[in-house]
Amino acid sequence: MEIGGLVINRKEVAKLAGVSEATVSRVLNNVGPIADRTRQRVLEAARQLNYHPSAIAQSFVKRKSGNIGVILPYVPKVHIFSTYYFSEILSGIGEQVKRNGYDLLLLFLTPEEELNYAQYFQKQKIDACIILGARDVPQERKALLELERGGYPFCLVNQRFEGCRYYGVDADHVTGSYEAVRHLAEQGAKDIAFVNGPMMYSNSADRLEGYRRALEEAGLPYRPERVFEGNYSRKSGYSLSASLTLQGSRPDAVFAANDRMAIGLLQGWKEKGLEAGRDIALAGYDDSDAAKLTGPPLTSVDVPFFEMGGRAVEHLIRQMQAHSESIAGEPFYEILPTRLMVRPSSKFNPRK
Secondary structure (H helix, E strand, O other): OEEOOEEOOHHHHHHHHOOOHHHHHHHHOOOOOOOHHHHHHHHHHHHHHOOOOOHHHHHHHHOOOOEEEEEEOOOOOOOHHHOHHHHHHHHHHHHHHHHOOOEEEEEEOOOOOOOOOHHHHHOOOOOEEEEOOOOOOHHHHHHHHHHHHHOOOEEEEOOOOOOOOOOEEEEOHHHHHHHHHHHHHHOOOOOEEEEEOOOOOHHHHHHHHHHHHHHHHOOOOOOHHHEEEOOOOHHHHHHHHOHHHOOOOOOOEEEEOOHHHHHHHHHHHHHOOOOEOOOEEEEOOEOOHHHHOOOOOOEEEEOOHHHHHHHHHHHHHHHHHHHHOOOOOOOOEEEEOOEEEOOHHHOOOOOO
């Protein structure tokens, strides 16, 4: 809308009303639940500025649900909300979704379900979505390509796809892993094993890169037989604890790609009379609440999962605003820093 040579847009209305642009859009197009006081404030600001949304923008928004969806993976035998990784990311997402005037819709995949993320938009269940637990497999790539071709707003968290340019938020897992392994080497460990996750996750590849880089800089050889694969569960760490403590082949230290696997290692070693920080050095990853409560407390890499969830929502809001105003935007992939938290489990005692 142009008045006196000035173009009045949704941003000016939002500023005058003291709300987000998304809230202005929802009020003016009567989408989703809005508090009466907020609605009146927005309507009054629009009246004062003589603002009227374009017909194109109105028709786009009126087809919307007012929901931001979070697509969650099928994780067998895991209470997903008790998992630190998911609970922290979802908390960050939920806070920003509410702040921007949307509702949150959780969408759970089932093992037999064909990946078809576009259906949630086509059925008008969601306006945008965040995808957690994405895997680099052909079915996933196909589903993401359908979203891209359909022009649907989406954002990946903690996963990237080589050769594709999607919106995403991640942590610097290369540096995080590098710092954990470098710390173990600085303690005097010469034989450092690595318990990683499946390589269909980009963060597993990143952690492997950080592990190899730290070994190289410490002048230690990279030995493929010292790299083990779990599935990020406590049980997989427990199962691998025996392989890592075979008589005559026990490493000086172990770096685990998440705290759940590290805790499984601790439990398995304890049954064999071994203790981290005394018999073998150990570092985990994620810096979950449990890392501070283990015996001994677990050295771990702090990952800003809460902030990652919040930033993913912010990227979605920008995509939706650009879409409604027919503005082309370049995909933005953001990487947040990690931090090593040193505790007694990584203490190294050379065997006599």
